[in-house]
Amino acid sequence: MSTGTGAGGSAWKRAQEARRHERELREQLRAAQWEVRNWEAASEGERKVAAKLHILTRRGWRLLLDRRWPGTRAANVDMLLVGPGGVFVIDVKNWRHAPETADGHLTAGGRVCDREIGKLLKVTRLAENAVSARNLSPVAVQPLMVFAGRSLDTALGAVRLLGEREVTPALMAERTRLRPFEVKAVADHLESAFPAYEDTSARTGTTAPPATAASVPDDALFDVEGIRNAAVEAARSAPIEQWMTFLHPDQLALVRRDWSGPARVSGPAGTGKTVVALHRAAYLARRTSGRILYVTFANNLPRVQGTFLKAMAPAVADRVDFHSLHAWAGRFLRDRGVTTRLDHAKAVDAFSRAWQSHGRRTVLETLDPAPGYWQEEIDYVIKGRGITSFEQYAPPLRRERRRTTLRRTHREAVWALYQEYERNRVAKGVHDFNDILSLALDEALAHPGATPYASVVVDEVQDLTFVGVRLLHALVGDAANGLLLVGDGQQAVYPGGFRLSDAGIDVRGRGQVLRRNYRNAKEILDAALAVVADDSFDDIDGTPTAGRRDVDLTYGDGGRVTRVTAPTRAEHDEALLAALRALGPGAWPDSAVLCRTGAERERYRRLLTRAGIPAITLEQYDGHPVPGVKLGSYHRAKGLEFKHVHLPDHDAPATAPGDGTDDGVARERRELHRSQLFVAMTRARDTLWLGSFGRPHGRGERLTG
Numbered sequence: 114m115s116t117g118t119g120a121g122g123s124a125w126k127r128a129q130e131a132r133r134h135e136r137e138l139r140e141q142l143r144a145a146q147w148e149v150r151n152w153e154a155a156s157e158g159e160r161k162v163a164a165k166l167h168i169l170t171r172r173g174w175r176l177l178l179d180r181r182w183p184g185t186r187a188a189n190v191d192m193l194l195v196g197p198g199g200v201f202v203i204d205v206k207n208w209r210h211a212p213e214t215a216d217g218h219l220t221a222g223g224r225v226c227d228r229e230i231g232k233l234l235k236v237t238r239l240a241e242n243a244v245s246a247r248n249l250s251p252v253a254v255q256p257l258m259v260f261a262g263r264s265l266d267t268a269l270g271a272v273r274l275l276g277e278r279e280v281t282p283a284l285m286a287e288r289t290r291l292r293p294f295e296v297k298a299v300a301d302h303l304e305s306a307f308p309a310y311e312d313t314s315a316r317t318g319t320t321a322p323p324a325t326a327a328s329v330p331d332d333a334l335f336d337v338e339g340i341r342n343a344a345v346e347a348a349r350s351a352p353i354e355q356w357m358t359f360l361h362p363d364q365l366a367l368v369r370r371d372w373s374g375p376a377r378v379s380g381p382a383g384t385g386k387t388v389v390a391l392h393r394a395a396y397l398a399r400r401t402s403g404r405i406l407y408v409t410f411a412n413n414l415p416r417v418q419g420t421f422l423k424a425m426a427p428a429v430a431d432r433v434d435f436h437s438l439h440a441w442a443g444r445f446l447r448d449r450g451v452t453t454r455l456d457h458a459k460a461v462d463a464f465s466r467a468w469q470s471h472g473r474r475t476v477l478e479t480l481d482p483a484p485g486y487w488q489e490e491i492d493y494v495i496k497g498r499g500i501t502s503f504e505q506y507a508p509p510l511r512r513e514r515r516r517t518t519l520r521r522t523h524r525e526a527v528w529a530l531y532q533e534y535e536r537n538r539v540a541k542g543v544h545d546f547n548d549i550l551s552l553a554l555d556e557a558l559a560h561p562g563a564t565p566y567a568s569v570v571v572d573e574v575q576d577l578t579f580v581g582v583r584l585l586h587a588l589v590g591d592a593a594n595g596l597l598l599v600g601d602g603q604q605a606v607y608p609g610g611f612r613l614s615d616a617g618i619d620v621r622g623r624g625q626v627l628r629r630n631y632r633n634a635k636e637i638l639d640a641a642l643a644v645v646a647d648d649s650f651d652d653i654d655g656t657p658t659a660g661r662r663d664v665d666l667t668y669g670d671g672g673r674v675t676r677v678t679a680p681t682r683a684e685h686d687e688a689l690l691a692a693l694r695a696l697g698p699g700a701w702p703d704s705a706v707l708c709r710t711g712a713e714r715e716r717y718r719r720l721l722t723r724a725g726i727p728a729i730t731l732e733q734y735d736g737h738p739v740p741g742v743k744l745g746s747y748h749r750a751k752g753l754e755f756k757h758v759h760l761p762d763h764d765a766p767a768t769a770p771g772d773g774t775d776d777g778v779a780r781e782r783r784e785l786h787r788s789q790l791f792v793a794m795t796r797a798r799d800t801l802w803l804g805s806f807g808r809p810h811g812r813g814e815r816l817t818g
């Protein structure tokens with residue numbers, strides 16, 4: 114065995130490598146100190162920090178020293194640093210007393226120094242403004258206050274406070290968001306936007322420093338090991354996604370906009386609404402000392418979106434709370450000391466009993482003999498809209514997105530069923546999901562200002578109920594930049610609906626529509642739009658919208674839609690497995706199998722397991738990459754996307770032929786099915802697999818175009 118191959122040998126090699134690296138870093142620091150030595154505008158402290166940061170310029174960063182603050186005659190910006198980790202606006206402090214942070218204030222030696230923070234934030238805004246011309250999101254611009262001669266790493270609101278020792282490792286550890294040509298373009302742009310204040314040509318001096326023993330730094334504030342670890346860490350982590358840094362000018366304008374009250378962002382599938390919502394949440398978090406609440410309906414999405422925000426804006430991520438609406442409402446009530454007893458199973462039982470005594474053999478059965486439709490009527494129309502008296506429910510109440518005409522006699526029967534359900538539920542001493550929202554709304558209205566939220570961002574708003582939206586509105590009211598509602602009425606996957614104006618939310622003049630699709634290949638979007646082409650819908654702001662909408666595509670041609678029709682279910686399933694195997698394990702993490710129901714999802718989970726194809730459910734997925742195919746229902750797939758999407762049995766009929774369902778009810782159900790299928794299809798970026806198989810009684814309907 115030769116030396117260097119055993120464990121001891123490789124440890125020796127590593128130690129040698131570490132020593133070489135340390136020597137190199139110390140030489141670099143010495144060279145950097147030499148380069149900034151003539152920087153006369155700077156204090157000694159600034160020079161020390163600049164020398165530390167100068168080391169980064171060997172790793173693709175650009176350091177701009179002592180820049181003029183545009184629009185002022187005398188003010189300056191100590192440093193602007195642009196590199197793989199983004200743009201940093203740096204204020205160097207060389208204070209006699211150690212900086213301290215408490216209760217949101219910065220102090221030193223008993224003196225409050227908040228003005229310094231305010232000044233840095235102001236100049237950061239100017240830098241944000243400048244780089245927006247390069248389509249950079251504000252999240253890519255971070256304010257740093259660096260303390261010469263100190264060792265610390267903390268934050269005050271959006272400002273990170275670092276010691277001279279910590280600053281270099283901290284910046285090296287930032288995940289990569291700019292590629293070399295982008296660093297150059299952004300730095301060049303900033304160089305002209307923030308002109309040099311003094312003649313800082315000394316920073317570009319190239320004369321080699323004399324290699325005397327006296328100039329070798331022996332500096333406790335130079336963290337060689339920290340730098341080495343940060344470099345290893347940075348090399349290990351993948352660059353963050355492009356959309357986490359760069360936005361389309363239309364998106365950027367929305368993210369940075371000042372809204373005088375509640376606002377609405379809509380747009381067809383894949384047009385970057387969630388991207389705008391996430392950047393907006395980060396932007397708002399930077400501008401307020403309050404917290405931001407980011408809410409969706411589905412309970413798996415908050416985890417995923419929280420993971421994304423952490424990657425794109427780690428400095429503010431801890432001030433944005435991601436929750437599903439119901440989970441948040443439950444927590445809010447608990448915090449307020451309101452007792453609740455949410456018990457879905459018992460509530461369902463209360464309804465079943467009510468149906469037995471007040472639904473069956475009534476006029477309701479002539480429209481739909483199955484109880485599901487009537488339970489939805491109670492959940493989404495009556496309780497979802499907070500209706501508490503028959504007078505409110507009686508005609509002419511518009512039942513949004515409910516196609517079936519309910520005459521007065523029908524509504525009376527529904528009301529009797531509802532009252533019986535409520536009696537049964539109360540007798541069991543339990544609450545249903547709608548009760549939780551209503552209780553939370555009452556609590557929020559009774560105690561305005563009871564939550565710490567400065568702003569609320571709602572994603573997938575079309576799936577919330579009227580009461581849910583009112584609750585979120587109640588948290589911030591009509592405050593400027595308070596409520597942002599993001600979503601697309603075409604992607605509603607639950608029955609029923611509401612209009613914002615009925616909820617007292619006025620977004621007139623504050624609504625924006627996004628039109629550029631960044632997700633789907635053309636063939637996929639065409640196939641999906643064909644499904645809903647004839648289904649016009651009313652958006653929550655009341656705008657009537659045609660099913661087929663104008664969308665600008667980012668990805669032109671390309672993409673593949675595969676339709677497989679098998680004679681039997683077994684052959685259909687085999688074809689699905691063959692399609693997954695053809696993709697291969699490398700593609701599985703960005704592939705999904707989506708099903709209409711949870712039961713179907715379980716069925717396909719078993720199928721994949723038996724076939725040896727690893728799979729994780731969307732309930733388990735939190736936005737971090739994991740090996741294996743994602744498996745979930747259409748409902749759970751909302752807001753997500755995958756390179757390859759498979760929809761087995763995608764055209765299963767919404768209603769069985771001859772089951773006694775009224776035409777209106779059947780039509781409504783088919784429409785909802787099409788919306789759900791549309792959502793599932795538009796999750797696909799590159800390939801879409803649509804499976805169907807012959808059913809004994811035929812398909813019952815034709816779903817796809």
Ligand SMILES: Nc1ncnc2c1ncn2[C@@H]1O[C@H](COP(=O)(O)OP(=O)(O)OP(=O)(O)O)[C@@H](O)[C@H]1O
Pocket residue numbers: 355356359360361364380381382383384385386387388389601604630631632751752753754795
């Ligand atoms: N400016 C951008 N540059 C590059 N990609 C972008 C940009 N904006 C959005 N995207 C990408 O477009 C895709 C769709 O974005 P997003 O999920 O925000 O759309 P959406 O409108 O919320 O979609 P849906 O309503 O269908 O859920 C994502 O892959 C996102 O990364």
